[in-house]
Amino acid sequence: MYICKVKLEEAIKSNKFKNSVQKAGLNVLYTAWWLKTMSSKELKSFDLTHEQYNVLRILKGKHPEKMCVKDIASRMIEKSSNVPRIIDRLESKNLIERGQGEVDGRQTVMALTKNGVTVLENATEALNSIWENAISISEEDANDLNSLLEKLRIKE
Amino acid sequence: MYICKVKLEEAIKSNKFKNSVQKAGLNVLYTAWWLKTMSSKELKSFDLTHEQYNVLRILKGKHPEKMCVKDIASRMIEKSSNVPRIIDRLESKNLIERGQGEVDGRQTVMALTKNGVTVLENATEALNSIWENAISISEEDANDLNSLLEKLRIKE
DNA sequence: CTCAAATATATGTATGTACATATAAAATTA
DNA sequence: TAATTTTATATGTACATACATATATTTGAG
Numbered sequence: 548m549y550i551c552k553v554k555l556e557e558a559i560k561s562n563k564f565k566n567s568v569q570k571a572g573l574n575v576l577y578t579a580w581w582l583k584t585m586s587s588k589e590l591k592s593f594d595l596t597h598e599q600y601n602v603l604r605i606l607k608g609k610h611p612e613k614m615c616v617k618d619i620a621s622r623m624i625e626k627s628s629n630v631p632r633i634i635d636r637l638e639s640k641n642l643i644e645r646g647q648g649e650v651d652g653r654q655t656v657m658a659l660t661k662n663g664v665t666v667l668e669n670a671t672e673a674l675n676s677i678w679e680n681a682i683s684i685s686e687e688d689a690n691d692l693n694s695l696l697e698k699l700r701i702k703e
Numbered sequence: 704m705y706i707c708k709v710k711l712e713e714a715i716k717s718n719k720f721k722n723s724v725q726k727a728g729l730n731v732l733y734t735a736w737w738l739k740t741m742s743s744k745e746l747k748s749f750d751l752t753h754e755q756y757n758v759l760r761i762l763k764g765k766h767p768e769k770m771c772v773k774d775i776a777s778r779m780i781e782k783s784s785n786v787p788r789i790i791d792r793l794e795s796k797n798l799i800e801r802g803q804g805e806v807d808g809r810q811t812v813m814a815l816t817k818n819g820v821t822v823l824e825n826a827t828e829a830l831n832s833i834w835e836n837a838i839s840i841s842e843e844d845a846n847d848l849n850s851l852l853e854k855l856r857i858k859e
Numbered sequence: 860c861t862c863a864a865a866t867a868t869a870t871g872t873a874t875g876t877a878c879a880t881a882t883a884a885a886a887t888t889a
Numbered sequence: 890t891a892a893t894t895t896t897a898t899a900t901g902t903a904c905a906t907a908c909a910t911a912t913a914t915t916t917g918a919g
Contacts, residue, residue: 559780565831571838571849574849575734575738575848576735576738578856579736580781580783582732584782624715624733626736627740675725678725679724683856683858684727684851686723688851688855689723692727692731692851692852693726693730695844695851696727697710698839698844699838699839699845700734
């Protein structure tokens, strides 16, 4: 499917909104879908899904330290992600190495492999590049957008 | 999982962003997850998923006219939704009635049942109510937010 | 110290997405 | 009109989400 850059009204073929707040909610949902789809298409060439990429990036943040499942989960954008299954796939692709926690035997701890670091770097470069090309918003507007999204979620 | 109203930095335990544009992208993704999760929790009491609700609302737009799968798909927020499977579930719950297209025999056409109309009305009332309570943004700010999201997606 | 409660992770199931392919009907073309 | 192409929908598979439950380890109350 071609990801058109169209106004919300065209995208969902409707201009009947209860109010601007409802429209903003739908606009956020649509924009998120647009961003995810665009990113996923790029990540396909690295044999990564958006979520697998997210886990790799989180691991990079502490590399070469190991992280446990819970620490990763708490940093995921989508909080209900099922981290154990995502890391299953990353391990089978030799992008991470995992073992049992030494201090806490309940934990599964893991870190990026050398290969994982390389794949992540390449994927990040590609992703940064398409975000820069596809997202047409200034730093100033992006700051305003961030403020408004926080306003939406958080009562002052 | 409790859906906290927290700043992005707390939600993903990171304040290392490449720039404000990248942060805005992540903020959109997180806010969309927040909205969807909040809505889904509410829809659970109507035995509906967010996507099933979206299809019902689309059908409402033409009710009592019938719509075909393609027409519905073109109005979905998430364009890659697999509409045939969603309508399978709506039909088995007697919320929609479907048949073969009379003009075009390839089409599957469908419309809300009486029950579907009722469930949709109740679900919509509940959903509007929690959106009003949970989304803390003024109409003015919502208008700005809509403009900025369009700016993000569409090159001027 | 022992046992109950809490915690970290894994797993099962229903639903949905993303994408490839299959099937049947309509439209087009030769 | 027969054959080909296009279109509308369905289906299969891998991955992910949402949520419930299971298992193992650690913590903490007594």
